[in-house]
Amino acid sequence: MRITFCGAARTVTGSCYLVECADTRFLVDCGMFQGSDENLFERDSFPFNPSDISFVLLTHAHIDHSGRLPLLLKCGFSGKIYCTSATRKLSDIMLLDSAHIQEMEAEWGYKKAKRGSGKAYKPLYDTIDAAKCSKRFVSIPYDKVKKLAPSVSVRFRDAGHLLGSAHIEVWLKEGGVEKKIVFSGDIGNKNQPIIKNPTIIEEADYVLCESTYGDKFHSEDSSRFSSLDRAKKLAEIIDRTFSRGGNLVIPAFAVGRTQEILYLLYMIHKKKLLPYKVPTFIDSPLGIKATDIFSASSVECYDSESSRLVANGENILHFPTLLIAETQEESQKINGFPDPCVIISSSGMCNAGRIKHHLKYNLWRSES
Structure with missing residues (x-):
């Protein structure tokens, strides 16, 4: 061997x-x-x-x-x-x-x-x-x-x-x-x-064994947070940004992190954590395809909380104010959206992809 x-x-x-x-x-x-x-x-x-x-x-x-x-x-x-x-x-x-x-x-x-x-x-x-x-x-x-x-x-x-x-x-x-x-x-x-x-x-x-963080000590606090705790934190950030009239731009890996954020936004909508609608764009062709795969893989891979929601007929990666930007033209039109919104785009490291033009359009704005 x-x-x-x-x-x-x-x-x-x-x-x-x-x-x-x-x-x-x-x-x-x-x-x-x-x-x-x-x-x-x-x-x-x-x-x-x-x-x-x-x-x-x-x-x-x-x-x-x-x-x-x-x-x-x-x-x-x-x-x-x-x-x-x-x-x-x-x-x-x-x-x-x-x-x-x-x-x-x-x-x-x-x-x-x-x-x-x-x-x-x-x-x-x-x-x-x-x-x-x-x-x-x-x-x-x-x-x-x-x-x-x-x-x-x-x-x-x-x-x-x-x-x-x-x-x-x-x-x-x-x-x-x-x-x-x-x-x-x-x-x-x-x-x-x-x-x-x-x-x-x-x-x-x-x-x-992988050892990417082998020389780091991580607080156990983050692993104690429930999805609802995380959703409440995200709702606070959205409310603070929207109250200034700005956009919340979230660089996210197309596979994994994008779907986690969509789930938290679903919970914000489901639990009515904010008194208003949250227009949200997912602007990543790969992220859109990956989200479809996540939605179809609930039986084998979801935890008990997510599985219970799906069994009750819920689509945990979708909510009424979710908007899809698949083409380059649809992506560019987001810059003209009249109301504050959440923009989820890749790449997560901000070194490529559509996130770059969203950052260029929003970073200089003090309200975003």
Whole structure:
């Protein structure tokens, strides 16, 4: 048995483990390297032969864990990619979005190179590669042991990080010896809106655990807040902003954070925490698609509070004053909206996407 770290070692992104046991070689995650010090166009190879990989286990859909799967396929991988159902659906849209961004950035770099002010790049993969990759995904339900090779069995457990995210328990057999290895993936906090708390795994021979915040101490106060507590805090911010006649602009990751905010706004409407309507724009094509997937994944992934509401016929990610801006033209029209409003847009880091023009229009306004 052998495990090789092929990413997310000495850096946060690019998660990828190569596991070798008996005659089977497989990966756990195959993520994109991200950050200002990383040039994603130069990470176009692997420290192993992709054609030798039997299958991939995917912990969740975030690009730093899934983003190089189409490249793996492009370089010769022909096996299956195992994950939960929600992860499969989210990966479909996120990998296509990643390919589209790369194509645009490569085109922009080519134009700069023609002017003599930059370097031309080729995208790691294009939208055709991403579409081919989506056909390799196979869903495995939570909490079910699945034998994938004579020497390898796995079980996905809810990690509470993102819809469909998982810790993966892996049992390896070689030379008459069996070992249990747990790959944590990214671990969620307790009492997050919508999704369940992380599953506690009681035993393992080895644990490979994410440590993004390994040197930080976090107050337990945040995990004690209920969704209603969070909704009340958000209502206070909205009321303070609207009373000045301003807009509340919320940069949000399209997958995960956008849906959490929509849920809190739903609660503000449902509980009548404000005496007036709250016009809200969701201005992110990827966020809109992800919200549809969240809405269709309640049975497997929602916590007890959210599941109870859905069972009573509630759409917890929608409310009467929610407005969708899907096209670029619809996005630009938000700037002319006559009343104070909430604008949820991406990217969450404010370094790309439609959020940039909303910030440009609103940051200088003292009332916003």
